[in-house]
Amino acid sequence: AVAANALPPIQNDDEGPFELLRAREFVEGAIAAEAAGQAKAEHIDRLDEVLGRMKASDHPSESTIGIDRDFHTSVAGILGNAVLVRFIGEMFDQRFNPYFVRLSSYFENPQSWQAAIDEHVAVRNAIAAGDPAAAKAAMQEHLQLSQRRFSPNFGEDWESPVK
Numbered sequence: 001a002v003a004a005n006a007l008p009p010i011q012n013d014d015e016g017p018f019e020l021l022r023a024r025e026f027v028e029g030a031i032a033a034e035a036a037g038q039a040k041a042e043h044i045d046r047l048d049e050v051l052g053r054m055k056a057s058d059h060p061s062e063s064t065i066g067i068d069r070d071f072h073t074s075v076a077g078i079l080g081n082a083v084l085v086r087f088i089g090e091m092f093d094q095r096f097n098p099y100f101v102r103l104s105s106y107f108e109n110p111q112s113w114q115a116a117i118d119e120h121v122a123v124r125n126a127i128a129a130g131d132p133a134a135a136k137a138a139m140q141e142h143l144q145l146s147q148r149r150f151s152p153n154f155g156e157d158w159e160s161p162v163k
Helices: 017-038 041-055 062-077 082-096 098-107 110-128 132-153
Strands: none
Touching (some): 017 110, 017 132, 041 062, 041 110, 062 082, 062 110, 110 132
């Protein structure tokens, strides 16, 4: 039951992939920075395992999206907080709305997959180096570049609000 003085939940059916990527850029950048200060050898091994699966996969396919998700949730997992892992997974899963799927069909190809792998490697390397600023920057750049890969197909001018 909802208390009589409780505010109604905020609903926004106009959320789109660009808003989602901007939100992910902010949240995942902060998580990557924190992860750089907490990562242990087993965390880096996990990131390397996921990156190995990415490199061995042909994209696009249903399995590659899951591997991409594993990378992002594995970064969050470094913090040892199940809520953050679930939250990042749920944000990632928003890419399965009809608009995002339509966008993906235009821009995802073997070249975009290789670019994502290279960007993930930069995130991994910054985390492994224990460099919070570089990890944050690498994650934000990855999500910015993801957004730029979408934008040319839909004529959207894009500028990241995240600094």
